Amino acid sequence: MADLEGNVNAKQYHTDIPQEHGGFHIKGSGNLDYGMKHRLSRIFGDDGHTVMLAFDHGYFQGPTSGLERVDLNINPLAPYADALMATRGIIRSVVPPSNDNALVLRASGGPSILKELSDERLAMDIEDAVRIDAAAVAVQVFVGGEHETQSIANMTKLVDDGLRYGIPVLGVTAVGKDLVRDARYLGLATRIIAELGAQLVKTYYCDEGFSDVCAGTPVPVIMAGGKKLPVKDALTMAYKAMAEGASGVDMGRNIFQREAPHAMIQAVGSIVHAGSSIEDAETMYRDLSKGASD
Ligand code: R5P
Numbered sequence: 001m002a003d004l005e006g007n008v009n010a011k012q013y014h015t016d017i018p019q020e021h022g023g024f025h026i027k028g029s030g031n032l033d034y035g036m037k038h039r040l041s042r043i044f045g046d047d048g049h050t051v052m053l054a055f056d057h058g059y060f061q062g063p064t065s066g067l068e069r070v071d072l073n074i075n076p077l078a079p080y081a082d083a084l085m086a087t088r089g090i091i092r093s094v095v096p097p098s099n100d101n102a103l104v105l106r107a108s109g110g111p112s113i114l115k116e117l118s119d120e121r122l123a124m125d126i127e128d129a130v131r132i133d134a135a136a137v138a139v140q141v142f143v144g145g146e147h148e149t150q151s152i153a154n155m156t157k158l159v160d161d162g163l164r165y166g167i168p169v170l171g172v173t174a175v176g177k178d179l180v181r182d183a184r185y186l187g188l189a190t191r192i193i194a195e196l197g198a199q200l201v202k203t204y205y206c207d208e209g210f211s212d213v214c215a216g217t218p219v220p221v222i223m224a225g226g227k228k229l230p231v232k233d234a235l236t237m238a239y240k241a242m243a244e245g246a247s248g249v250d251m252g253r254n255i256f257q258r259e260a261p262h263a264m265i266q267a268v269g270s271i272v273h274a275g276s277s278i279e280d281a282e283t284m285y286r287d288l289s290k291g292a293s294d
Contacts, residue, residue: 039167049272050082105129118147173201183213186203189203234254268281
């Protein structure tokens with residue numbers, strides 16, 4: 001109860017001092033077992049960064065715009081992504097097993113967009129993640145949501161399952177409609193997720209204090225994309241997130257809902273892996289998209 005009784009604003013994240021990685025190139029992973037490290041090395045490049053392509057939306061939204069035909073819309077983008085985030089149904093039915101991407105398998109589900117989303121459960125068994133050869137499993141965590149305790153229990157169960165087989169867990173901060181995406185909320189949620197054992201965290205970017213969110217989270221923070229933004233805004237968000245301590249991005253609609261998704265994913269990749277400026281990444285997008293309007 002310390003923060004409830006003391007001064008909640010007097011925090012010191014030392015954002016200028018990077019966290020020691022413990023002899024391994026991925027944040028907070030130095031003490032993990034071999035299998036975990038091996039799987040994380042498939043998600044992250046040698047630079048400790050990742051471009052993850054999210055197309056798991058159908059698990060609660062059905063055929064979202066841009067994902068009507070994953071075989072046609074997403075498979076051609078796979079060579080530009082380090083990792084693919086999807087459900088087991090889409091992976092088995094559509095994603096070629098010959099792809100060399102790391103697979104981040106959606107492990108939670110239950111309610112559709114017609115219902116209360118925080119009422120999720122684990123929606124697969126960890127042994128299926130082993131069969132699929134998943135590099136990680138992903139679960140929504142509704143901190144502050146109506147079913148907060150249940151969703152945290154989903155995650156801790158998945159963490160225990162994952163530890164048994166050496167499969168890392170990606171905890172995803174799921175922001176309900178009444179919750180503000182500010183650094184205070186996101187920092188609370190990402191820290192809880194890491195403290196309770198997830199080896200990776202996915203969260204939204206916020207304009208103020210994102211570096212505090214990253215510094216206060218002892219495992220890799222992967223920036224979530226969110227709804228489609230103008231090209232420059234989306235690239236700026238990715239750039240700032242990386243500059244402020246994220247270990248990668250997991251973008252969906254900002255890539256696959258564009259006229260030239262192959263151009264966008266390469267422009268994002270240039271920021272994440274080559275440290276391109278926003279201007280250079282935008283130029284790359286314009287060149288590769290050959291005049292796409294969005
Ligand atoms: C996040 O809650 C889910 O994993 C989504 O289905 C997906 O990751 C969202 O991606 P984006 O917001 O970038 O379209």
